[in-house]
Amino acid sequence: MVTAERIRAAVAAVPDPEIRVVTIAELGILREVSVDGDGSTAVTITPTYVGCPAMDTIRADIRAAARRAGAPDVRVDTVWSPAWTTRWIGEEARAKLAAAGIAPPGDLPESSGDLPEPVGAAPAGTRLLPLAVTGTPPAPACPRCGGRAERLARFGSTACKSLWRCESCGEPFDHFKEH
Amino acid sequence: MTTAVHTAPDYLLRLGDDALVAAQRLCWWATRAPQLEEDVALANIALDLLGQARALLGHAGRVEGRGRDEDTLAFLRDDRAFTNVQLVELADTDFADAVTRLLFFGVYQDLLYRRLTASTDPVLAAIAVKSAKETAYHVDHAAAWTVRLGDGTEESHRRMRRATRDLWPYTHELFVSDEVFARAATDGTGVDPAGLRAPWRERITTVLTEATLPVPEDGWAPGGGRHGLHTEAFGPLVLEMQGLHRAHPGARW
Numbered sequence: 001m002v003t004a005e006r007i008r009a010a011v012a013a014v015p016d017p018e019i020r021v022v023t024i025a026e027l028g029i030l031r032e033v034s035v036d037g038d039g040s041t042a043v044t045i046t047p048t049y050v051g052c053p054a055m056d057t058i059r060a061d062i063r064a065a066a067r068r069a070g071a072p073d074v075r076v077d078t079v080w081s082p083a084w085t086t087r088w089i090g091e092e093a094r095a096k097l098a099a100a101g102i103a104p105p106g107d108l109p110e111s112s113g114d115l116p117e118p119v120g121a122a123p124a125g126t127r128l129l130p131l132a133v134t135g136t137p138p139a140p141a142c143p144r145c146g147g148r149a150e151r152l153a154r155f156g157s158t159a160c161k162s163l164w165r166c167e168s169c170g171e172p173f174d175h176f177k178e179h
Numbered sequence: 180m181t182t183a184v185h186t187a188p189d190y191l192l193r194l195g196d197d198a199l200v201a202a203q204r205l206c207w208w209a210t211r212a213p214q215l216e217e218d219v220a221l222a223n224i225a226l227d228l229l230g231q232a233r234a235l236l237g238h239a240g241r242v243e244g245r246g247r248d249e250d251t252l253a254f255l256r257d258d259r260a261f262t263n264v265q266l267v268e269l270a271d272t273d274f275a276d277a278v279t280r281l282l283f284f285g286v287y288q289d290l291l292y293r294r295l296t297a298s299t300d301p302v303l304a305a306i307a308v309k310s311a312k313e314t315a316y317h318v319d320h321a322a323a324w325t326v327r328l329g330d331g332t333e334e335s336h337r338r339m340r341r342a343t344r345d346l347w348p349y350t351h352e353l354f355v356s357d358e359v360f361a362r363a364a365t366d367g368t369g370v371d372p373a374g375l376r377a378p379w380r381e382r383i384t385t386v387l388t389e390a391t392l393p394v395p396e397d398g399w400a401p402g403g404g405r406h407g408l409h410t411e412a413f414g415p416l417v418l419e420m421q422g423l424h425r426a427h428p429g430a431r432w
Binding site: 047049050052078081083152153154156157159 | 228
């Protein structure tokens with residue numbers, strides 16, 4: 001007998017193809033799995049970034065995992081809304097990222113839609129506008145030694161990461177950007 | 180049952196073409212940027228823009244209902260059928276051009292997507308929510324480079340001054356309204372870009388001032404991209420973008 005639970009578990013266990021220490025469920029990419037009485041499976045996923053190049057591989061891996069668990073057919077739908085956010089990454093996944101040398105994302109303010117108000121005095125008759133529209137997120141701690149880090153680049157090896165260097169141990173490391 | 184609200188396909192094509200051509204132009208910088216980190220940065224930004232283009236063109240094709248998917252729209256239309264603004268297609272002669280265009284176009288996209296999050300078309304609103312988060316980050320990057328180069332050495336200042344002056348005329352087209360934009364604004368699916376000009380100018384002035392760069396004078400205002408009229412740089416760009424797909428129709432890997 002095909003068990004819905006077995007298929008659900010198999011799909012949830014699919015690793016992220018770019019950051020293989022965490023699963024698509026742990027990252028929040030996997031939104032829904034529904035299994036019919038005969039094992040027909042419908043999966044809903046959402047991309048981290050709209051152009052994430054891993055999506056095709058993730059779809060193929062989901063199909064293969066569900067079939068191996070006994071699903072006769074698998075449909076994978078992609079949704080944009082609600083928009084993926086790093087808030088969906090749980091404590092356990094954050095620990096796995098850190099153990100793999102990737103500094104996990106920090107907290108995001110509840111409402112990040114508004115421009116941060118700049119501080120300081122504006123010349124008479126004018127008002128200050130923020131230069132950086134996303135504000136400055138707090139620097140992540142080095143995942144190896146916990147030291148202070150400096151940002152080397154806003155972008156990194158995948159769409160969701162930036163590149164940092166620890167000022168204590170000197171090691172460069174990836175940081176999963178708050179998003 | 181509620182009736183789904185759909186945006187007019189020609190409105191979506193304009194947004195999708197802007198993102199697609201900007202991505203294609205930015206790709207050129209991979210392996211040519213002044214440092215490895217910048218190769219990675221510009222390629223990442225191009226990837227975000229390509230993702231936006233795929234979402235927007237895919238939506239346009241479905242709404243249109245003529246069986247054209249994102250690949251058909253990107254790879255099988257002739258250059259005169261593209262409705263992107265000319266700003267995104269211009270060839271770069273200097274890194275200062277890439278930085279300046281990323282700033283000018285990025286601030287426009289940021290303002291646009293933030294407003295489109297309230298679109299009455301739920302698909303377009305969802306694409307806008309995702310894209311707005313990414314675009315804000317692009318603008319940070321462009322603004323940081325603009326300040327670093329503008330308020331940098333005499334040479335970097337001179338080059339940024341030249342780039343901002345050369346690209347400025349092409350920014351006017353971003354804010355030109357017509358019946359397609361007016362219709363989308365009226366039914367609540369889209370945004371009339373004329374309303375973005377004042378906040379755009381305010382944000383750009385802030386960055387240029389911080390970068391010790393003058394805000395260029397208004398004058399010549401070329402246009403026509405929205406109606407398929409493009410600059411001489413556009414033909415070679417389209418050829419390169421479409422070459423593989425046209426030589427090997429339906430190619431996959």
